Amino acid sequence: MDVPTNGRRRLGFGLFEADLLKRELYRRGVLVHVQDKPFQILALLLEHPGEVVTREELQKKLWSGDTFVEFDEGLNTAIRKLRHALGDSPDNPTFIETVPRQGYRLIASVRVLNEIPADEETGSHRAVLDRSIVLPGAESHRDLSDADQHLTIPSLTRRTTRLLVTVAVLFALCLGFGVGYLRRSRGSQRTMHFAVPLSVAVRDLALSHQGHTLALVVVPRQGGTALWTIEVGGSAARQLENTESASYPFWSPDDRFIAFFADGKLKKIAASGGPVQVICDAPIGRGGTWNRDDVILFGGSGVDIRRVSAAGGQATLVPGFEHKVATTMSNRWPVFLPDGKHFLYTSVNFGADLRSKANGIYVASLDSAERRRIVGSNANAAYVPPGYLLFLHDGTLMAQRFDPDRLQLAGEAFAVANEVEYLSSVARALFSVSMNGTMVYQRGSGATFSQLEWIDREGKPLGILGAPARYANPRLSPSGMRVAADIDDPESSNTDIWVFGLNHQAPLRFTFDPAQDEAPLWSHDGKRILWLSDRGGKTRLYVKDSNAATIQESPTLQVGVELSFASAPSDWAPDGRSLLYTDLQEGDALHLWVLPTNVDRKPYRFLPGASADIEGQFSPDGHWIAYASNESGRWEVYVAPFPGPGGRYQVSTDGGQQPRWRRDGRELFFLSRDRKVMVASVKMGSTLDFNAPMPLFQTLAHEPITAEEFFTYDVSADGQKFLVNTNAESVGLRPLDIVLNWASPLSSPPVK
Secondary structure: OOOOOOOOOEEEEOOEEEEOOOOEEEEOOEEEOOOHHHHHHHHHHHHOOOOEEEHHHHHHHHOOOOOHHHHHHHHHHHHHHHHHHHOOOOOOOOOEEEEOOOEEEEOOOOEEOOOOOHHHOOOOEOOOOOOOOOOOOOOOHHHOHHHHOOOOOOOOOHHHHHHHHHHHHHHHHHHHHHHHHHHHHOOOOOOEEEEEOOOOEEEEEEEOOOOOEEEEEEEOOOOOOEEEEEEOOOOOEEEOOOOOOOEEEEEOOOOOEEEEEEOOEEEEEEOOOOOOEEEEEOOEOOOEEEOOOOEEEEEOEOOOEEEEEOOOOOOEEOOOOOOOOOOOEEEEEEEEOOOOOEEEEEEEEOOOOOOOOOOEEEEEEOOEEEEEEEEEOOOOOEEEOOOEEEEEEOOEEEEEEEEOOOOEEEEEEEEEEOOEOEEOOOOEEOEEEOOOOEEEEEEOOOOOOEEEEEEEOOOOEEEEEEEEEEEEEEEEOOOOOEEEEEEEOOOOOOEEEEEEEOOOOOOEEOOOOOOOEEEEEEOOOOOEEEEEEOHHHOOEEEEEEOOOOOOOOOOEOOOOOOOOOOOEEEEEOOOOOEEEEEEOOOOOOOEEEEEEOOOOOOOEEOOOOOOOEEEEEEOOOOOEEEEEEOOOOOOEEEEEEOOOOOOOEEOOOOOOEEEEEOOOOOEEEEEOOOOEEEEEEEEOOOOOEEOOOEEEEEOOEOOOOOOOOOOOEEEOOOOOEEEEEEEOOOOOOOOEEEEEOOOOOOOOOOOO
């Protein structure tokens, strides 16, 4: 790639800087990962700002040896990745404009930057602080090695521990200085805004009410999640033990406890650490809130809002949130208002465009079925004294005066933060606010890419199938020659089924409806594919010929009952006579159901009991089902006879999910809590005999975000190769932005 004719190697545009010699892209000094082809396209556009770079030019320079089909697919994928890295939109572009039937044009102004001598460069994590704020005495990332030596925190991995230590020190320095500065200023209500760089991925965050502690859901490189806390103004970062798989934490009103979701349960733990207590079942936890009467509200099934005592017990539905099993509408992210009676919540329709005005923030009450719409939004909201509602609007975090007594907005909204990370797959924005005026948020596009990677039994990588995308539920065909998987479009949030041939890197689209199509299953002979779809606002199962190129799908299978928002097909029996699926039809937990495919087609529960049972897999002879259950308080793998009755076998002993059989039934695989592939040898007969599970290799398996990501791997018929949905290379670890006294700029121009 040629350097631009001006001879400079560093060019700036917007908040970005491109080093053309090193082929590195930075945003405000933070390295953004961009693969080679997307970066080469960016370099060509930077050489010709404001000019159209035609598709023919791009093909000649970057895809000269490829066929038109390979070029077309490759260019579209590369442009999508480049836009993702830039946080750009094809519909409302800031940087890259599509010129129909011609090519692409860089519409941002380009500036030549001064060269930085090599000995002055600080590596991939530069520019800790926002340039608009000067913090005297603030230290840089690389100056904290001495401070690191004085911190003692539990071990997750040596690398993750070191990274979290760095985050803790930076967070403490920034917050400690900022709070001290504001105290010294007393009368000053000046807003202070700075950023803390991260070297570890964060899935969610929650500031305590008084702003003293930040809870983080951390995603270590080897996969999984865990709950960490960082003391504001101190130097302690700690992992809270036994919080693996934690999600969506929230605080007790006195900040002594943190509640979170894990293993299909709502749990709590003291902020200082200690034993974890199970509060109740929560099959699909989507946020919670805790009032001073020790009442907890939470989104528990993806549809309704439930209440439960913080001491534990049976959860009940809040009035007006009757359990509607057949709907694409989802209610989530409840937030108590000051009276502890009324609460805000978010209602979104996942069967439509998430940018639709139908989505919004509502207010409801513990003792009334009445609901009132407050404002349009497709994400979580927050209430902050003395009376502000914070909500997301077109990617911008807005604030507006809100009267909690009259339950009404007043005045006009104003922007608080731009480019807040938004996870469209769960309709959540990553921000949190405390009562003392501190705000923490993360910037980013929200797209979490993964890749399908072949790995052998020793953990050796064998190759990548396809380009990075938002994959879920990879399934090998019975012949092992094709792969079906969900691919989610990060721009539209629409999910479709795509099919790979093992000799072709580009997949073929299998479903075409604008609804969500996901969780494919191959028939025992590989001739048909069954999947889940919410077409027409109702969740049903669809099936069609796996070789069909037609856009029109066949009619649904008649299940006999409407499926819930949380349903999913699990497996198809080897003889084709039974379908196994998960659904939320009884009680407060997900259960496995069996659907006979004969004329009767009347589904029935596979197992009795109140505990959840999911991820069912038929044994090759069809006489056994392996599944995961949380009856012990965490997920473990079991095997039970089919159709039953009979005794069960517990296979895993230290946590496990996602069981898979080898084709001859002699081995059963599953994922451990720390994302290792485990194997247990099996002797089959009228009874089963399992050897103790042994680890095969550590995966970098993609950590599911949505309730529709059921399986992250599949195994070849001979058990020698694994197709794992792994985390793609980091797209640039994003800093945490911290704003002190965020509500002070009330003189800011209203946002219209």
